[in-house]
């Protein structure tokens with residue numbers, strides 16, 4: 001225990017004020033400490049010290065001109081965390097909350113998540129404090145072009161392959177790709193999440209949500225249950241929530257909540273059919289609010305609250321980091337919730353994770369949401385082959401990958417016939433990266 005404290009004190013001293021990064025590191029270090037300290041080769045090679053230091057961080061100015069002709073300045077980042085098992089891979093986030101700490105935590109998590117996918121991808125993350133809310137299409141295009149004017153020097157199909165995250169969807173990937181192509185005079189798989197007619201993969205938009213539900217299905221199977229007939233509390237209303245809701249409905253579950261920064265929606269009838277497609281309209285409006293859903297469908301809107309007070313069997317946090325705290329966790333358990341599949345990255349606070357992990361069946365984001373980046377990996381494979389797989393082919397592979405991640409969690413996290421998914425995901429993700437680092441020497 002002392003060892004963990006000492007280690008964390010060093011991480012905190014080297015990365016002052018980066019509390020999200022500290023949180024992500026702490027969670028992984030707690031899980032892998034025994035495996036780490038029992039392996040003299042890991043210790044000698046100082047694997048954990050190396051893993052908690054990004055290989056490279058790029059920070060740059062992003063100047064652009066808005067529709068009124070005014071010059072705007074944002075900050076752009078790319079955190080290239082680990083290339084131990086493949087090119088840096090991970091999304092770009094455009095949101096005012098973006099800081100170096102947020103992107104370091106995301107890049108760190110991504111490294112273990114990508115390792116779990118079974119595909120050869122290292123970890124990275126990037127983005128900007130740019131706020132897409134209320135921006136016109138023209139402004140978004142100009143911002144993306146300026147962002148790529150610097151980023152293009154640092155990325156490449158064999159070096160670093162960014163994708164979307166919060167605030168970066170198909171439209172933004174299109175503008176970023178267009179600018180990369182103009183600057184490099186190359187049509188390559190340098191970004192994933194591309195449009196279907198220009199190098200994208202089928203199922204990529206749905207993949208994070210679909211994968212999360214396939215993983216949930218496996219967790220339920222372990223306890224003799226199924227999706228069918230259960231109620232689901234979902235947070236968020238973006239791409240991830242959308243994909244998860246489609247698949248939950250398909251498998252006979254009922255989703256009764258979604259949420260936005262303005263509050264949450266209770267729809268007792270279930271969010272299905274046209275209502276699911278309406279989420280895409282809400283997102284495309286660029287207003288970042290969920291309240292219009294209540295007006296459109298006569299559902300209830302609860303302002304300024306999170307959805308976790310509403311009783312459900314299963315909760316899928318699909319919004320952002322630390323969106324579910326210890327009080328929320330206690331409320332969920334009190335209301336009879338028996339499974340939390342964290343679908344956002346680090347969606348639960350540190351104490352909420354501890355509590356949930358001993359009170360119900362919990363799995364961490366790096367396992368549950370890995371389907372998104374897994375299908376990005378499949379997009380890279382298709383780009384390399386200059387070939388496109390069918391929906392069925394991609395969906396099948398996604399299914400297999402989520403099954404393998406579940407298996408890895410069981411392999412590394414099971415004792416006394418009970419699977420600790422937190423331990424399993426963290427150790428399973430860690431061991432592969434650590435062994436690759438040992439093989440490649442001190443580089």
Ligand code: 2IT
Pocket residue numbers: 089090091092161162163164165166192345369370372373374376
């Ligand atoms: O958090 C994530 O895994 C993503 N935003 C997707 C990253 C990717 O490269 O597809």
